[in-house]
Amino acid sequence: MSEERSLNFIEELIEADLKSGKCKSLVTRFPPEPNGYLHIGHAKAICLNFGLTKKYGGYTNLRFDDTNPVTEKTEYVNSQQEDIKWLGFEWKNELYASDYFDQLHGYAVKLIEKGLAYVDHSSAEDIATQKGTPTVAGVANEYRNRTVAENLALFAQMKKGDFEDGTCILRAKIDLSSPNMLMRDPIIYRIKHAAHHRTGTTWCIYPMYDFAHGQSDSIENITHSICTLEYVSHRELYDWFIEKLEIFPSKQYEFARLNLSYTVMSKRKLMQLVNENLVSGWDDPRMPTISGLRRRGYTPASIRAFCEKIGIAKRENLIELGLLEFCVREDLNKTATRVMAVLDPIKLVITNYSQQSEILIGENNPEAEDKGGHREIPFGKELWIEREDFMEEPAKKWFRLAPGATVRLKHAYIVQCNDFVKDENGNVTEVHCTYIPESKSGNDTSGLMVKGTIHWVSVAHAKTAEVRIYENLFTQELPDAAEGDFKDYLNPNSMQVIKNAYIEPYLTGANQDTRYQFIRKGYFCLDKDSNAEKFIFNRTVSLKEAWKPKA
């Protein structure tokens, strides 16, 4: 919380503005368009905007940028609100650009009256060609010289619904030869006979982004309107409207958006994955959406920590997915309840164990002050252990089971391997061991030292669960930049489903609010598809793997 860190460039600007009195208190906004689910890139913007007012005082509005009725839905409004709250932020006012449709319309009329806007009846293609190119100036058409009265009447007709979609549009009259294409008489109102998620059919003309965003900021007295780099060239227009309309001068500042390796970060592409059923939905645990990360088991704190670590700058960047994983591990390590589960079982038989079974005690979290409390773990003559924890011919520096080798069974006894059984295909099916009764966890008097400790689940007491192991959704670091379609690079192994994993009985009481560490395997959480008969666990992230057998 109180971590010392140097200021990023936006914080420096704000501190200067606060100090000089240029602004008395800070007002920011987070302005999503409700046309999709929020993703980790939005989380960066959310943490920035809300974090700034948390740090410097003032407040942040949530404003939905809902000026295009054909792509926007209430479903998205709701999910976006849920995600922001889940991340741990509170907005001061819940607002909508559509709240300002009347006011925005008035601004358009004002511009027309000032001779700074006109109704253009050209086709979309004509307007595009008349705009020229970045190196060739645009040319004016016959509509540019319509009189104020004519424009006023025509705009009123547009509003009344006298025209079909696409018949004409309202353009600002700025500069057709500007080197900034956005200043070449940008379109500010278009006709769309479409129902809006909030205003219904009240309107059939809707303002464009550039004519809505800055003015909405201004109406709300936003002092620092923070957006991503692709809006840099919009700033000139943003300032132009505010100046000509003579309204509160909000200022726009741009930072570099987040790019994450092995994922895509555009709502359009994420929607494609959803619509083409390449994932199970917006909240598929492989998705970089907030809802996907939530279902995957990421915590709000881990995502906030990640956004803090990546920093804010103007340089294009590609963050390694490993940093996000580091952040969850760091958080989960402190809080996750340790349990044992065997994902790829073979049987271990303790040949000299004469009891039926016994109850052992295990601590729930070695990182917690009180060890996270303790739980009972049933132990018996036959145990499930991980196939990968036995090697018939041990590699160099192998600390686990092998003929003649000794290991500690976590929370239990030291065992020595004496024998093993193979099936007709040559696969090991059973490992036979003898245990050392004096080596019991907690009161080991054996004096034996072993290098390896492995996890296990008692065969007689094991419950089963489905376990879903996730890997990167894409095989390319930059799926967008790679040749061809980004979907060509979907990882076919991004989800591995283990139908019958064995879990210790304690996990029968698992709930969705608790994060678990399956000892030596990773962090897991209960999936929402679980029910009383079927447990489903999602692997949030593996443990850091420090040991690899050398060839």
Place this chain on the structure above:
RNA sequence: UGUCCGAUAGUAUAAGGGUAGUACGACAGUUUUUGGUACUGUUUGUCUUGGUUCGAAUCCAGGUCGGACAACCA
């Protein structure tokens, strides 16, 4: 061919005319009943060429490279 933005270890981000630092990664070691965690150490960097200056990552000029901009999307 135009305008705008940017360039510091593998990645990200500091240093704002005065010792190039931090985090992640990688590598090595210590501790450990998780080959986890924790701790210690090592490693690698100022795009380029000039200029200003006692002194430049920082200021200036030219170049190079990367990105953005010509939707009735946001």
